[in-house]
Structure formats: C-alpha cells, structure tokens
Amino acid sequence: MAAILLLTDLPSRGRKLAGLLAVWGEPVMIDLLDPAEPTALPAPGDVVAVVSDASLSHSAQVAGLRRHLDRLGPNRPPFLCVMHADTPRSRAQAQALGADRTLRAQDVARSLARSLGHLFAGRKPLDAVGSTTLGAAAADGVLTRLFDLGRAGTAPDRGQVSLGAELVLGALDKTDVRTWLDVVWRFDDATHQHCLLVAGLAGGFARNLGLREDDCRILTQAALLHDLGKSRIPLSILNKPGRLDHDETAVMLTHPSIGYDMLVGGDYPDAMLAVVRSHHEALDGSGYPDNLRADRIPDLVRLVTVCDVFGALIERRPYKKALGGDEAYAILKGMAGKVDPDLVRAFQPLAELAGAATCSMAA
Known part of the structure; x- marks a missing residue:
C-alpha cells in the first residue's frame, strides 16, 4: 500500500497534517521525540513521499529526520519540509537533508496539493x-x-x-x-x-x-x-x-x-x-x-x-x-x-x- 511518511515532533499538530496527506497515500506518523522506535514501519518501496513536520532548529529532530531518510536509500521518494521557523539555520538544514521543496507552515493547506502534485509528476512524466x-x-x-x-x-x-x-x-x-x-x-x-x-x-x-x-x-x-x-x-x-x-x-x-x-x-x-x-x-x-x-x-x-x-x-x-x-x-x-x-x-x-x-x- 502506498504510504506517506510523516515525521513530526508534535503529534497533535501532525494529526491535522495527516488528514491533508491522506489523499495521496496512507499517512504513517512517527513522533521523532518518542524514544520507542515504531516496530511496524512501511517498507522503503511502499513510501511514496516523506513530509517533515518538525523543527529544524534542534539537533534531536534533525538527527531523527536524517535517520529515517537514510533508511529509504538512494532512491528516496519526494521529501517536503514544513518550515515552522523560516531562519537561515532551518533553511540550511532543509537543504542539507535534501528537501525537494519547503512549505511555510502558515500556507501548508494551500500549498501541499500543488507541491506534491508537481513532485509526483516530476518523478513520472504525465501528459x-x-x-x-x-x-x-x-x-x-x-x-x-x-x-x-x-x-x-x-x-x-x-x-x-x-x-x-x-x-x-x-x-x-x-x-x-x-x-x-x-x-x-x-x-x-x-x-x-x-x-x-x-x-x-x-x-x-x-x-x-x-x-x-x-x-x-x-x-x-x-x-x-x-x-x-x-x-x-x-x-x-x-x-x-x-x-x-x-x-x-x-x-x-x-x-x-x-x-x-x-x-x-x-x-x-x-x-x-x-x-x-x-x-x-x-x-x-x-x-x-x-x-x-x-x-x-x-x-x-x-x-x-x-x-x-x-x-x-x-x-x-x-x-x-x-x-x-x-x-x-x-x-x-x-x-x-x-x-x-x-x-x-x-x-x-x-x-x-x-x-x-x-x-x-x-x-
């Protein structure tokens, strides 16, 4: 089943974002600050997109994001970063993590559909x-x-x-x-x-x-x-x-x-x-x-x-x-x-x- 990996540091906020993502695949939400690693992660081949809903200003969240991205291997699917703080450090971290696109948190409902649509279309040319x-x-x-x-x-x-x-x-x-x-x-x-x-x-x-x-x-x-x-x-x-x-x-x-x-x-x-x-x-x-x-x-x-x-x-x-x-x-x-x-x-x-x-x- 097509899955979207949603990596968050605030599950209450992540659940709202998961509702918007569900049109593209099954959202699988992971709390980056939960020390208990989920036991049932989707197989890398089933993940069609990764969305970061976490602060990029703290090392623990960035390390967690990198770990999950690395697990997906060199053919990683589209990766979107929701920017909760638009600072030089956060932008640099998003770039270092290989984000295909960054979205401002205040516009996420408006920009999410077009961003994922463009990324999916870019991976597979569509008429x-x-x-x-x-x-x-x-x-x-x-x-x-x-x-x-x-x-x-x-x-x-x-x-x-x-x-x-x-x-x-x-x-x-x-x-x-x-x-x-x-x-x-x-x-x-x-x-x-x-x-x-x-x-x-x-x-x-x-x-x-x-x-x-x-x-x-x-x-x-x-x-x-x-x-x-x-x-x-x-x-x-x-x-x-x-x-x-x-x-x-x-x-x-x-x-x-x-x-x-x-x-x-x-x-x-x-x-x-x-x-x-x-x-x-x-x-x-x-x-x-x-x-x-x-x-x-x-x-x-x-x-x-x-x-x-x-x-x-x-x-x-x-x-x-x-x-x-x-x-x-x-x-x-x-x-x-x-x-x-x-x-x-x-x-x-x-x-x-x-x-x-x-x-x-x-x-």
Whole structure:
C-alpha cells in the first residue's frame, strides 16, 4: 500500500497534517521525540513521499529526520519540509537533508496539493490527461472525506476544502475544462462527479472572468461544498435510479439548508455559506429554500448557480440522457428571469469547451 511518511515532533499538530496527506497515500506518523522506535514501519518501496513536520532548529529532530531518510536509500521518494521557523539555520538544514521543496507552515493547506502534485509528476512524466486524472482522483479523495464527515454530522475542516480546491485549480493550470470534464465523467458516484464537475466549471469560469486568484480559490471551494447537505439525504433517495416522487423531492429540497447548518459557526466566510444555502435560489424568487429575489442573491452564488445548472444538464443519469454542450447552453440561455443573463453570456466560451467534451464522451 502506498504510504506517506510523516515525521513530526508534535503529534497533535501532525494529526491535522495527516488528514491533508491522506489523499495521496496512507499517512504513517512517527513522533521523532518518542524514544520507542515504531516496530511496524512501511517498507522503503511502499513510501511514496516523506513530509517533515518538525523543527529544524534542534539537533534531536534533525538527527531523527536524517535517520529515517537514510533508511529509504538512494532512491528516496519526494521529501517536503514544513518550515515552522523560516531562519537561515532551518533553511540550511532543509537543504542539507535534501528537501525537494519547503512549505511555510502558515500556507501548508494551500500549498501541499500543488507541491506534491508537481513532485509526483516530476518523478513520472504525465501528459495532460494523466496529470488531470491524478488531480481529480486526489480531489475525489477529499470529497469522500468531506461527505463521510457530513454523514457523521461533523463539519469538515476548512483545510480539507482548501486542499480540494487547490487540486482542482492545479489541474486546470495544466490543461483546460474540457480535459477536466473528460476525466470527471469517469467517476461512478453521481454526487461526487457533480461536485467535481461544478468545481471545475467554477474554477474555469473564474479564470475566464479574470477574477483575482484568491477569489478563484473561494469560488472553487464554495463549488466543492455546495452540495454538502446531500451527505445527510438518505441514500435510497440520493441514488434512486428514477425520478423522485413528491415526498422524496421534499426531502431532497432540504439539502441546501442542511449543508448551511453544518457549516455555519465554523471557519467559513459568509460568501461561501451563501453558496451552500442559496445555490438553488432564482432571480424571480421561485427558488429555494428562502425564495430570495435578485437583489438578495450575491454574485458568488449567481456564478455557482450557472455552473450548477449547466453541470446538471450535461450529466448522464439513469433517468435522463446527458445533453450536449450546445443544447445545455441553449436551455441555460432560456432561463430568463431565473439565472443572471450577463453571467450566462460570459459563460458561453466555457460551454463551448464543455460541448466539445460531451461530443467526445458520446463518441
């Protein structure tokens, strides 16, 4: 089994980092200050990455890091150092230990995904589809944890959501929305597929609109989270192969408010909470759950709603065929009074890319 060796001097901090690493492999955390050496270490050939989460200013930690790195031999896997103190001594120690990359501790949730993605891709050259598949699979791993937490009634950690968004945006850096859609359509779980599809569309849309990078991240995170409330919808309804009846529809319509209630009071900005609660609102007040009208629907919600509607139209379901991009965009344009017409016009280049992807899927 692929393992990531996490070498720490503070297990309580290391456990949080282990949660972020789990999308790439099985984290094996070792306390460098524990005198009892673990008896069950992964075989060197099973270790796909090493992450240092320890102070590089003290000799005991540095000696422990070197011992574990030496055990992996000359073909050591990628090695990342989280820098808890950015001092000349720490930088020199990281270089002496052979770190492939250093990460600032305060940015680790944001930079971890791109750093590991670049390192893994560097060890094994990947084409655009291979690189996108790697990012999508890792993002799907993040979604699995988000929805597992949701089913347990626990709000997901913001760092996990940030990691998922970085994986999506990192994939879009190397390719385009068409390739992202081609890859995501291979996933079997309908809810995961939809969230990944909408996140890719949202990230691509934000880039096309020229939004600041921080705003692109917020938008992509919100898109990943938008259907979190479905984690509490019974699977018999969520995975029903046919159309829902009246009572089942009433249950399904609760998912925006459920998702909002799970996240409110946590480390989530109001703009993201608004997306989770209001992505099914309509400008004419006919949406749900609050029947908001245009003047009360924020721009970020409107952006995700366009991506959400378009994504639902081009997805294949047991009870409906997937529409082509042109046909889906025509329906979106025809939703006058419900979705923002300016955003729909701006979405057209992305719809054309998606149309090419749907044509290749049909072929």
